Amino acid sequence: MPDPDSGDDRSLLDLLCLAMIPGIGPLTSRALLEHFGSAAKVLSASLSDLKRVPGVGPKLAEKIVSARRELDPEVELERCRQRGVRPIPFDDPEYPExxxxxxxxPALxxxxxxxxxxxxxxxxxxxxxxxxxxxxxxxxxxxxxxxxxxxxxxxxxxxxxxxxxxxxxxxxxxxxxxxxxxxxxxxxxxxxxxxxxxxxxxxxxxxxxxxxxxxxxxxxxxxxxxxxxxxxxxxxxxxxxxxxxxxxxxxxxxxxxxxxxxxxxxxxxxxxxxxxxxxxxxxxxxxxxxxxxxLGPLARAVSVSQEPEAPEVRHPAELSLTDHERAVLGHLDDLPRGIDELIVRTGLAPSQVMATMAILEMRRLIRRNAGNQFTRI
CATH class of the missing domain: 3.40.50.450 (Rossmann fold)
Incomplete structure (x- = not known):
């Protein structure tokens, strides 16, 4: 069981308690947390304060006020442990980006x-x-x-x-x-x-x-x-x-x-x-x-595996590239580079580099700039 004196554990238990209240959907939960600042403050709020939150009527406000008396988040946490389940709060680094x-x-x-x-x-x-x-x-x-x-x-x-x-x-x-x-x-x-x-x-x-x-x-x-x-x-x-x-x-x-x-x-x-x-x-x-x-470019690059030196993907289409295509793309970044430089960098034959550049451009993974220079999208 969590230590009640631990701030993190108490915060998790309060979130579990909030999630267990019937009638609180994701929009209402978000409105409550934004209004009061934390699950603990939501659960300790008065009826009159709760009714000021959009989506919270008298019946739901009463359920929230009585939640700490009627619900047991420690039992809920034990259910999670017994079944190998982890509750992940919104501010946890593991929460899906x-x-x-x-x-x-979801708040949890x-x-x-x-x-x-x-x-x-x-x-x-x-x-x-x-x-x-x-x-x-x-x-x-x-x-x-x-x-x-x-x-x-x-x-x-x-x-x-x-x-x-x-x-x-x-x-x-x-x-x-x-x-x-x-x-x-x-x-x-x-x-x-x-x-x-x-x-x-x-x-x-x-x-x-x-x-x-x-x-x-x-x-x-x-x-x-x-x-x-x-x-x-x-x-x-x-x-x-x-x-x-x-x-x-x-x-x-x-x-x-x-x-x-x-x-x-x-x-x-x-x-x-x-x-x-x-x-x-x-x-x-x-x-x-x-x-x-x-699929368009990603909002930010993502590593393709958990390995420390794993290459990053900027566009999902990069996942289906051949080794040659991946090698050429790996030598491109936000700085314009010409064909001759890429031939030297990759060690591939000129015909291979030129053919690969055409494929990458067709797949909208690179951009052709002035002077026949290329950048990665």
Missing amino acids: PLRSIADP LYVRGTLLPTDSLAIALVGARKATPYGMRIAERLAGSLARVGLTVVSGLARGIDAAAHRGALRAGGRTIGVLGNGLGSIYPPEHAELAAEVAASGAVVSEQPMEQKPLAGLFPQRNRLIAGLCLGVVVVEAAPRSGSLSSAHHAMEQNREVFAVPGPIDSITSRGCHALIRDGARLVETVDDILEE
């Missing part, structure tokens, strides 16, 4: 497994629970291709396309993250308990819900914003016109992430949602290259 930029990030994230900085290079694969054999095959193939180039595959651990995406990443030896709409005290659907354990061993299973929260229909759209928020883009593999998986695409649009869709047979109901997304401007996906080419 991409989630910090969304409008309503429950994590089983390990989150790495390289997971900011992630793509979500989502789709129908009642998927066709075609959709399952394509989801697994795309997930495997994404994992092999070094991208983390994110999905919702649901039946159908989500499960195929996780399995595709795992079979390719890659990293994958499962995002649940219920607490990590149990896995939903229950038949995916073994899959969840495999995902946690090769990435993480995460949730913003208290450990014992049961799956409710209204929590899944809320979960989908986290799927989109963790990623550079969302790929919808199969979706009926009113499919819940389309909400992940809509969240991606709102969060300024890329949206992709896989086309399917025109007589299949599970293709209609994807075709509608394509008509509305989503990038049509046939192979992993369609995804990598569409």
Whole structure:
């Protein structure tokens, strides 16, 4: 159990207590924390002060005032420990950087497994629970291709396309993250308990819900914003016109992430949602290259592994480069350099350097400047 005299432990317990209060969603939690400055001050606030916060009515204010008497965050923390789950506050260095930029990030994230900085290079694969054999095959193939180039595959651990995406990443030896709409005290659907354990061993299973929260229909759209928020883009593999998986695409649009869709047979109901997304401007996906080419430069460079000397990636398309292409790109930076200098630096034949430069320029990884000089984008 945490030491109550420890500031960090007390702060974590207060956040757990706040997360356990029924009726407090991410926007209300954020409003409360911004208004009072800390979870401790929220929990000790008066009814009148709480009612001044947007989204907090009389009933919710009463729940907050009585939370310390009626809820036991130490029991919640013990539940986490028993199941190998770590609660990660928003200000923790391990908190996923991409989630910090969304409008309503969780104040606290429950994590089983390990989150790495390289997971900011992630793509979500989502789709129908009642998927066709075609959709399952394509989801697994795309997930495997994404994992092999070094991208983390994110999905919702649901039946159908989500499960195929996780399995595709795992079979390719890659990293994958499962995002649940219920607490990590149990896995939903229950038949995916073994899959969840495999995902946690090769990435993480995460949730913003208290450990014992049961799956409710209204929590899944809320979960989908986290799927989109963790990623550079969302790929919808199969979706009926009113499919819940389309909400992940809509969240991606709102969060300024890329949206992709896989086309399917025109007589299949599970293709209609994807075709509608394509008509509305989503990038049509046939192979992993369609995804990598569409993604823009990263907000900041990311190391491709945890090794100290690991190269940094500025653009996801760099992940699929050949050794020659990577060697040439590695000698470019923000300073303009000419072909002759690159030939000397790389030790490659002039024809190889020129051909490689043409490929890198076509992939929008380098920029041609005046005097036939090149810089890295």
